[in-house]
Amino acid sequence: MAVDLKSTVIKPLHKEGPKFVGAFFAVSVILGFLWPPLFWGGLILTVWCYYFFRDPVRTVPMADGLVVSPADGEVSLIEPAVPPAELGLGDEPRMRVSVFMSVFDCHVNRAPVPGEVTKVAYRPGKFLSAELDKASDENERNGIVLTTADGTRLGVVQIAGLVARRILCETREGAALERGDRFGIIRFGSRLDTYLPDGTAPKVDIGQRCIAGETVLAVLGDATAVPTRRE
Structure with a gap:
């Protein structure tokens, strides 16, 4: 069950994703030093960024045409x-x-x-x-x-x-x-x-x-x- 849950929640990331996810997280940390609640808002946006760049495996139908x-x-x-x-x-x-x-x-x-x-x-x-x-x-x-x-x-x-x-x-x-x-x-x-x-x-x-x-x-x-x- 743990393996199924992990594969459901954690998706592969497109190669364009890491730099954006890293940037979102870095900004979240900086904002958190300015005002701690901003860190959590930034963390939510970081998670969104991760899922935006997700690149899940797909089951492609193979019938002709x-x-x-x-x-x-x-x-x-x-x-x-x-x-x-x-x-x-x-x-x-x-x-x-x-x-x-x-x-x-x-x-x-x-x-x-x-x-x-x-x-x-x-x-x-x-x-x-x-x-x-x-x-x-x-x-x-x-x-x-x-x-x-x-x-x-x-x-x-x-x-x-x-x-x-x-x-x-x-x-x-x-x-x-x-x-x-x-x-x-x-x-x-x-x-x-x-x-x-x-x-x-x-x-x-x-x-x-x-x-x-x-x-x-x-x-x-x-x-x-x-x-x-x-x-």
Whole structure:
């Protein structure tokens, strides 16, 4: 039982995490010398920082054709949209599934499908709330294109948010990723857009919670969408 509890509470930390957790704790100690109650407030923020940078092990479904969520969070938008021009995916709308990550979600991003990274494109921009539709067009973003073994191309875009000020892409053009492989992280609240290929419909609904690397967003070539949930 003790081992199970430990693995449940203590999660692996992304490599970006230690410097931030250390900085939060150091500030907490300094504030504690100024006024002891401030130490406890800082300690709470240090624990939050630790969990923000958590990088838990995920059980990735391995069936052929599955498109898994690239991010933890809530599905905020499902709609046809033209992919960012820098991805080279054409000017025809594709079905876009947006997953919004709050500051309490794990922010490690994972590949939705296995394939070769055939494009990495960064574009500076604004820092509007990532929940807004126009954030896809106006905010700072970094996109990758994954090309599967049969030539299917899928776009994934990391979008900075109101608090997020740093997008990290940890892959490069020519790299081979497996479904669920880590490819980046965004610091402090943001969103990921997945542009599905033609003939593929989402299997999730707006408001649904997603787990990166585990939740199935779609099945390649399956155009049967899930029924829209009604309130």
